Amino acid sequence: MTTEKKMLKVVLFTGYACNNNCAFCIDADKRAIPEKTTAELLKEVVKARSKGAYVLEIIGGEATIRPDFNRVVGAAKRLGIPQVTCATNGRVFADPAAAKKIVASGIDALIFSVHGPDAATHDELTCAPGSFAQLKKGLRNLRALGFERISGNTTVVKPNLAALPRLAEFYIKNRISNVEYIFVDPNYGGARNHFKELVPRISKAAPQMRKALKLGRAAGMDQWKVRYVPLCHFKDCLDQISETNERELFLTEHWAPDFRNTDAIGSRAAVGRRKTARCRGCRLFSACEGLWVEYLKNYGDAELKAVK
Ligand code: SF4
Incomplete structure (x- = not known):
């Protein structure tokens, strides 16, 4: 716990190597950066513990393809970090x-990245043929082992917009009760490089994202959330905004090979996203982070409407 009584969450980046090659990946331009060594990771796990981390989220690239992945997770659990989790493309679990x-390493929870309800949509975005079939097999294998703590995340981009309701059905069928629909971040990487092909207008994306949330609620999945969205497009589901929850509960640090951010939530709001003159007088102003800076540069702010 921190002095502010928020939980400390350390996001431990192992490096940027990945067995997928997602078109929108924020790390698309970072593949050549060397991976952290095992010794570095083990040292950081000890440091996270001594700082009082409640959650250690291990991410890449794709952390599960590293031969030392289980060793790092095991070390974190032996040191007593309460929640050790990993965001994954799920392919490794097909084996x-x-x-x-x-x-067996003791991982507490897994976050599967699913970008479409079928191989055509998902594999087109991951640029990795067979990745959807492996992900599905991975889910089945984990269930067969009795591992239930699996959540989902989906990056919302132009090519999967129409498929979001079907993806919601996929999550429901697979009993994934925690899902985040994440509006793509175009500030860096693949989405910045291919903005026009990948980044939807928020006015087009929001109705599909809300539809997915609604399907979830109807199926009893009230913990599904949306992330990185301007709140004026989500007035009917303000209790399903990731950032609101996150700000209340966590202080988040990012420990990556090429940077360290000791207030990831604060700097995203201050630097990565922006509200505009159209937000003046909006009653959601203080709760809202606005739109991605790069989005505003490309599309402007005409879709924002102050909530009175
Ligand atoms: S008008 Fe601006 S502050 Fe208000 S909800 Fe929309 S983006 Fe957020």
Whole structure:
């Protein structure tokens, strides 16, 4: 716990190597940066523990493809970090032996990145043929091992917008009760490089995202959320905004090979996203982070409407 009584969450980046090659990946231009060594990661795990981290989220690239992944998770659990989680593309879990070893490492929860309800949509975005089939097999293998703490995240981009309701059905069918629909970040990487092909207008994306949330609520999934969105497009589901929850509960640090950010939530709001003159007088102003800076540069702010 921190002095502010918020929980400390350390997001431990292992490096940017990945067995997928997602078109929108924020790290698309960082693949050549060297991976952290095992010794570095183990040292950082000890540091996270001594700082009082409640959550250690291990991410890449794709952290599960590293041969030392289980060792790092095991070290974190032995040191007593309460929640050790990993955001993954899920492919490694298609191998039952690998799935078994990762579960045995003591990992508390897994966040599967699913970008479409079918192979055509998902694999087109991951640029990795067969990745959807492996992800599905991975889910089945984990369930067969009795591992239930699986959540989902989806990056919302132009090519999967129409498929979001079907993706919601996929999550419901697979009993994924925590899902985040994440409006793509175009400030860096793939989405910045291919803005026009990938970044939807928020006025087009929001109705589809709200539809997915509604399907979830109807199926009893009231913990599904949306992330990185201007609140004026989500007035009917303000209790399903990730950032609101996150700001109340966590102080988040990012420890990456090429940067360290000791207030990831604050700097995103201060630097990465922006509100505009159109927000003047909006009653949601203090709760809202506005739109991505790069989005505003490309599309402007005409879609924002102050909530009175
Ligand atoms: S008008 Fe601006 S402050 Fe208000 S909800 Fe929209 S983006 Fe947020």
